[in-house]
Amino acid sequence: MSPAGRRAAILVPLATAGCLAALAWVHRPEVAGRAGLAFWLVVVALWIAATAAVSALVGVRPRHPTARQAAALAVPILFGAFLFFLWEAIVVGAGVPAVLMPAPSAIAVRFAASLPTLGADFWQTFVKAVLSGYAIGCGSGFLVAILADRVPFLGRGLLPLGNFVSALPIIGIAPIMVMWFGFDWQSKAAVVAVMTFFPMLTNTVAGLASAGRQERDLMRSYAAGYGQTLAKLRLPAALPFIFNALKINSTLALIGAIVAEFFGTPIVGMGFRISIEAARLSLDMVWAEIALAAIAGSLFYGLIALGERGATFWHPSYRG
Numbered sequence: 001m002s003p004a005g006r007r008a009a010i011l012v013p014l015a016t017a018g019c020l021a022a023l024a025w026v027h028r029p030e031v032a033g034r035a036g037l038a039f040w041l042v043v044v045a046l047w048i049a050a051t052a053a054v055s056a057l058v059g060v061r062p063r064h065p066t067a068r069q070a071a072a073l074a075v076p077i078l079f080g081a082f083l084f085f086l087w088e089a090i091v092v093g094a095g096v097p098a099v100l101m102p103a104p105s106a107i108a109v110r111f112a113a114s115l116p117t118l119g120a121d122f123w124q125t126f127v128k129a130v131l132s133g134y135a136i137g138c139g140s141g142f143l144v145a146i147l148a149d150r151v152p153f154l155g156r157g158l159l160p161l162g163n164f165v166s167a168l169p170i171i172g173i174a175p176i177m178v179m180w181f182g183f184d185w186q187s188k189a190a191v192v193a194v195m196t197f198f199p200m201l202t203n204t205v206a207g208l209a210s211a212g213r214q215e216r217d218l219m220r221s222y223a224a225g226y227g228q229t230l231a232k233l234r235l236p237a238a239l240p241f242i243f244n245a246l247k248i249n250s251t252l253a254l255i256g257a258i259v260a261e262f263f264g265t266p267i268v269g270m271g272f273r274i275s276i277e278a279a280r281l282s283l284d285m286v287w288a289e290i291a292l293a294a295i296a297g298s299l300f301y302g303l304i305a306l307g308e309r310g311a312t313f314w315h316p317s318y319r320g
Helices: 003-026 036-059 065-094 103-114 115-150 152-166 170-181 185-208 213-221 228-265 272-278 284-309
Strands: none
Touching: 003 036, 003 065, 036 065, 065 103, 103 115, 103 185, 103 284, 115 152, 115 185, 115 228, 115 284, 152 185, 170 185, 170 228, 185 228, 228 272, 228 284, 272 284
16 A cells, blocks of 8 residues: 555544544534634644545555546545535534524435425426526537538627627526516526527537648548538537537536526526525525535536546547
């Protein structure tokens, strides 16, 4: 085992056990909200130990690919867990009011108790609005990019317009879409489609132009037509750009749908719930919705990244 591996094997369990003991300490009735200097010194020491543990884990380089991937995955997981420990210790130990900042444990309890409500909000916002708007925006942006590549004057006219529309704020687009398409999920899908259309358009056009001149000359020497060159050379070369747009749009779509729900929606949806519960000062429910959005967005992004790895395995960024 390498020196970094030995340090990680010692520091990670010690820091984890120390953080768990500190959490049990801070939740005792005589400590919660009235933590003294000794507790805060322990928290600082544990944070230093946790930082050293994560740093040691970063230096671990296992030979087996599976172990290497597990070590790489363990770093963000442990770092996030230690951040949650710090959040819990500060909020509970200092007695921060729940209306200002609820503890992660309170958010987790509220999340578990509100699964039916969160499920309905997820279905309304993510499944209906985000996925449908994402498919429409990305699909139409890709098709228009192919058309703009085929018709040069169309590309020259659309790209400046795309830069202009991309700069428009969501709060300017959302009320208009609500007036056009109503208060249900269709208006939110329209906002998502507008937000995802032009990133896909510009990235696809740039990707189609990335094929080298020598490769295109070679295709012409084989008497390949536009369709053959597009399918066998230019689209494969554009895949990294296309997946880059898909990943960017995966986060834009969720943000757009949630913000659009602030301007009118049925009594269901992530944005609706955040707005209503914030007005009621029910911050634990607001954070539960934020956690749901973060989980959904991360999984969506991860699925697209896995698809990118499978489709562009030949790219230099994956050959290492």
